[in-house]
Amino acid sequence: MTDLLAKLPPDPLLERRRVVQLMSQKTQRARSLRSGLFLSLLVSALMVAIIPLFFVCAALVQRGFKVLSWGFLTQVPQQPTLMQQDTIGGVGNAIIGSLVVDGVAALVAVPLGIILGLYLSETQSRPATALRSITEIMTGLPSILLGVFAYVYLVLNMHAFTGFAGAMALALLMTPVITKAAETALRNVPRTLTEAGLALGARQSKVSLKVVLPVAAPGIITGVLLALARAIGETAPLLLVMGASIQYEWNPLHPMSALPLMTFNYSSAAYDSQHAAAWGVAIVLVAIVLILNVMSRLVAAFMRRERH
Amino acid sequence: MISSKSVSGLNGHDFTRGVMPRVKSGRFYSYVLRGSAVLFSAVLVLFVWSIIRQSWPAWSHSGLSIITGTNWAPADSQFGALPLILATLITAGVALLFAVPIGIGTALTLNYIVPPRIASPLTVLVELLAAVPSVVYGLWGLNVLVPWMSTTIQPWLAGLTSGGWPFSGNAIGLGLVLASTVLSIMVLPTIVAISRDVIAAVPRDLIEGALSLGATRSQVLLKVVVPSAKIGLLGAVSLGAGRALGETVAVAMVIGSSPSMPHSLFSLGSTLASTIATQFIDSSPQQLAALGALAMILMFLTASVNAIARALVQRGVKG
Numbered sequence: 287m288t289d290l291l292a293k294l295p296p297d298p299l300l301e302r303r304r305v306v307q308l309m310s311q312k313t314q315r316a317r318s319l320r321s322g323l324f325l326s327l328l329v330s331a332l333m334v335a336i337i338p339l340f341f342v343c344a345a346l347v348q349r350g351f352k353v354l355s356w357g358f359l360t361q362v363p364q365q366p367t368l369m370q371q372d373t374i375g376g377v378g379n380a381i382i383g384s385l386v387v388d389g390v391a392a393l394v395a396v397p398l399g400i401i402l403g404l405y406l407s408e409t410q411s412r413p414a415t416a417l418r419s420i421t422e423i424m425t426g427l428p429s430i431l432l433g434v435f436a437y438v439y440l441v442l443n444m445h446a447f448t449g450f451a452g453a454m455a456l457a458l459l460m461t462p463v464i465t466k467a468a469e470t471a472l473r474n475v476p477r478t479l480t481e482a483g484l485a486l487g488a489r490q491s492k493v494s495l496k497v498v499l500p501v502a503a504p505g506i507i508t509g510v511l512l513a514l515a516r517a518i519g520e521t522a523p524l525l526l527v528m529g530a531s532i533q534y535e536w537n538p539l540h541p542m543s544a545l546p547l548m549t550f551n552y553s554s555a556a557y558d559s560q561h562a563a564a565w566g567v568a569i570v571l572v573a574i575v576l577i578l579n580v581m582s583r584l585v586a587a588f589m590r591r592e593r594h
Numbered sequence: 595m596i597s598s599k600s601v602s603g604l605n606g607h608d609f610t611r612g613v614m615p616r617v618k619s620g621r622f623y624s625y626v627l628r629g630s631a632v633l634f635s636a637v638l639v640l641f642v643w644s645i646i647r648q649s650w651p652a653w654s655h656s657g658l659s660i661i662t663g664t665n666w667a668p669a670d671s672q673f674g675a676l677p678l679i680l681a682t683l684i685t686a687g688v689a690l691l692f693a694v695p696i697g698i699g700t701a702l703t704l705n706y707i708v709p710p711r712i713a714s715p716l717t718v719l720v721e722l723l724a725a726v727p728s729v730v731y732g733l734w735g736l737n738v739l740v741p742w743m744s745t746t747i748q749p750w751l752a753g754l755t756s757g758g759w760p761f762s763g764n765a766i767g768l769g770l771v772l773a774s775t776v777l778s779i780m781v782l783p784t785i786v787a788i789s790r791d792v793i794a795a796v797p798r799d800l801i802e803g804a805l806s807l808g809a810t811r812s813q814v815l816l817k818v819v820v821p822s823a824k825i826g827l828l829g830a831v832s833l834g835a836g837r838a839l840g841e842t843v844a845v846a847m848v849i850g851s852s853p854s855m856p857h858s859l860f861s862l863g864s865t866l867a868s869t870i871a872t873q874f875i876d877s878s879p880q881q882l883a884a885l886g887a888l889a890m891i892l893m894f895l896t897a898s899v900n901a902i903a904r905a906l907v908q909r910g911v912k913g
Contacts, residue, residue, distance in 0.1 A: 324812035331699025426900035428840025491623030519727025
């Protein structure tokens with residue numbers, strides 16, 4: 287066998303393969319070393335990316351927890367004085383303010399976002415495409431611009447800083463997020479369901495509302511929760527239009543306070559007790575945002591299990 | 595023989611009806627859908643108009659000197675926004691300098707190195723980074739990072755250039771460096787999320803082809819994955835840039851709020867967005883108009899960056 291091979295004229299392809307193999311063997315160690323180095327660099331990039339989260343959480347827990355108490359959550363704020371530097375009261379006004387403002391914003395944004403999602407998922411026309419790109423660009427615009435918008439139309443015309451103006455700015459912030467989520471969820475509903483409904487003679491509206499929308503509901507709920515989480519933490523637009531209130535204020539047509547505003551104001555306030563309170567508010571804020579995020583994830587996971 | 599006329603009009607029956615069933619859409623329903631689309635478009639137009647209207651007196655009064663002027667002194671009715679524009683660009687640029695390699699590295703790690711079982715909880719952590727409200731980052735920067743910056747990082751940086759540019763001046767913690775640091779953390783999740791989508795769209799064949807030729811994993815990533823995802827990655831970076839340019843509250847809390855020309859990375863500054871946030875309340879009508887002009891510059895900047903980014907990402911994901 288070997289004699290036979292030796293007698294054959296050398297195969298150029300085989301020859302080249304041998305050279306390549308030799309070369310690759312020669313560089314293999316260097317290449318795998320370089321590869322290992324690069325991969326460990328990538329893994330360390332991941333670690334560097336996540337470390338700040340732990341630092342932020344550690345600071346929140348360390349500085350925020352000691353301020354938290356039932357009174358801190360339910361009382362209204364008090365201005366510390368030189369004599370009584372530690373009387374800061376609570377942040378009940380801001381909790382109620384956030385609740386009302388985000389509630390009103392959701393009342394506007396959720397239906398509007400879902401309807402727009404329905405429109406975009408069912409329409410292929412040119413205006414629909416344009417609206418889709420504009421909403422996508424909207425989600426990237428700085429939120430403070432929405433504050434200017436609410437100021438020009440609501441604060442100037444109503445001659446007052448109101449919670450309502452803040453709510454409208456937040457609604458405009460939430461709508462594109464919900465629209466995008468709703469459109470994606472609605473588009474992912476199998477086309478056969480729609481066709482089955484139509485074949486039974488149902489109108490498009492009935493099919494959309496009774497067949498497609500329920501199937502897409504988990505995806506839409508996920509989007510709504512994430513939009514709410516984003517709105518609750520948003521400070522910039524509220525800064526321009528909300529004013530402030532140190533009382534329990536349920537009426538959105540009056541100036542109101544909100545949790546992120548409270549954090550912002552306390553962080554640059556005069557007394558140490560107020561700086562500490564800023565961390566207390568921050569931990570409440572982060573807790574709410576985290577709960578909303580976890581809920582949205584649970585809904586998404588539930589949806590995935592339903593599918594399979 | 596049947597004439598063509600009699601076929602198409604047989605008993606006045608429309609044959610296309612059998613092929614393409616007419617869907618009754620429900621008139622009210624379609625009105626509601628279209629109506630809300632029109633309503634929302636109108637709100638968007640009003641939104642853009644509100645910012646133009648708010649800034650109009652400033653443009654007609656000072657013209658383009660708002661963009662080129664170097665002195666922002668509302669008390670003297672001087673509204674030159676160049677220092678603010680520069681600080682905005684510098685902080686966003688420096689933030690990206692860190693966030694881009696770390697973000698793309700993270701995306702590569704999550705998609706190709708770490709097994710999926712570990713990658714998905716890590717992804718959740720990176721996404722949570724985006725969920726933290728910006729005011730909390732500001733608070734953290736102000737209380738935790740400032741002392742660390744002024745005692746450790748800034749002296750070290752100054753040592754690198756022995757006190758020269760760009761690390762000259764007093765190390766007081768607050769300022770452009772701190773703002774860039776906080777921004778880089780805040781834009782990271784955006785870059786990671788979009789980069790992952792883009793990288794995941796790289797055709798599997800390319801990667802397998804390179805592997806079968808004996809390429810190492812780093813060669814596959816650097817010479818196949820990254821080059822073929824180039825455009826989409828650029829889009830991810832641009833989206834991060836858009837976010838960094840417009841970030842308001844966290845920057846306002848840590849940048850030191852001083853609208854002077856930035857001389858070094860240690861100097862205090864003010865960005866477009868942070869100036870609007872900190873000066874809007876208690877402004878004279880004239881200053882409000884100037885702040886409106888800042889908002890308009892900011893809108894133009896971020897909208898164009900975002901539009902470019904969207905186009906790039908779409909091209910990247912489609913491949």
